[in-house]
Amino acid sequence: MEFAEGYELLRSGASRFGVEVSEEQWACFYKYMRLLQDWNSRINLTSITEDPGIITKHFVDCLSIVPHIREAAGDSQKVLRLCDIGTGAGFPGIPVKILMPELNVCLVDSLNKRLLFLDEVIRALGLKGIETVHMRAEDFGRDSAFRNKFDFSTARAVAPMNVLLELCTPALKPGGLFLAMKGGRDEGPFAGAAGKLCCKLEKTDRFTIDTAEEDGSFSSSERIIYVFRKAAPTPPAFPRKAGIPSKKPL
Numbered sequence: 667m668e669f670a671e672g673y674e675l676l677r678s679g680a681s682r683f684g685v686e687v688s689e690e691q692w693a694c695f696y697k698y699m700r701l702l703q704d705w706n707s708r709i710n711l712t713s714i715t716e717d718p719g720i721i722t723k724h725f726v727d728c729l730s731i732v733p734h735i736r737e738a739a740g741d742s743q744k745v746l747r748l749c750d751i752g753t754g755a756g757f758p759g760i761p762v763k764i765l766m767p768e769l770n771v772c773l774v775d776s777l778n779k780r781l782l783f784l785d786e787v788i789r790a791l792g793l794k795g796i797e798t799v800h801m802r803a804e805d806f807g808r809d810s811a812f813r814n815k816f817d818f819s820t821a822r823a824v825a826p827m828n829v830l831l832e833l834c835t836p837a838l839k840p841g842g843l844f845l846a847m848k849g850g851r852d853e854g855p856f857a858g859a860a861g862k863l864c865c866k867l868e869k870t871d872r873f874t875i876d877t878a879e880e881d882g883s884f885s886s887s888e889r890i891i892y893v894f895r896k897a898a899p900t901p902p903a904f905p906r907k908a909g910i911p912s913k914k915p916l
């Protein structure tokens with residue numbers, strides 16, 4: 667896809683959330699897309715390989731949380747911190763960082779080869795105030811360098827909500843927000859897990875995005891962003907040991 671055509675696709679998708687993408691920011695996305703395609707031929711990063719799919723299903727989708735972060739950040743003069751748990755090939759952490767360079771971003775994954783790719787993306791795009799952390803989310807949430815330290819946490823396509831809450835909220839400061847990016851499917855009960863982790867569902871944002879399919883057609887895909895607020899420090903029992911949250915969800 668030509669540079670200008672790709673820019674138009676990203677711009678029109680992001681404008682549905684009121685997010686503007688400058689040409690300079692698109693140049694970063696373009697470089698990221700080419701690196702993703704190049705590395706994907708050697709290590710498994712994504713099953714979406716064509717430009718229109720990457721732009722709509724990854725980039726536009728990930729930008730949908732930007733308005734929620736901006737609204738919560740208000741006109742704060744502090745450097746706010748966001749962790750992306752189970753970031754994989756950098757989603758949603760890298761798109762959010764490109765749009766909000768003022769945020770400090772921590773990309774967490776248990777698979778080191780994906781983080782090596784992300785280190786290369788960070789270097790090639792010249793991003794500052796962003797790091798990769800090779801850890802299981804369960805260990806990250808227990809580590810004193812990360813526990814209760816973040817203003818925002820987020821995750822996309824990592825685990826069911828009752829598991830995800832245990833993986834993503836211990837690193838939040840009390841008062842911080844967890845933005846869970848989900849498809850339109852029913853998530854099953856998670857109020858019990860939220861309660862045990864001292865979190866409250868503050869809002870649910872339901873919307874559709876236009877996604878490009880392999881055959882060149884577009885479809886409308888449902889998305890939900892669940893926004894939880896951490897009301898108090900995570901109880902010391904959580905997160906439980908690596909693997910337990912998914913084996914025995916709260």
Ligand code: SAM
Binds near residue numbers: 751753755757803
């Ligand atoms: N968030 C990315 C996205 O939306 O494209 C990647 C999704 S991928 C399906 C799930 C990622 O979560 C993988 O990279 C996996 O290694 C990571 N992951 C799963 N469980 C994890 C855990 N307990 N701690 C850290 N990373 C985890």
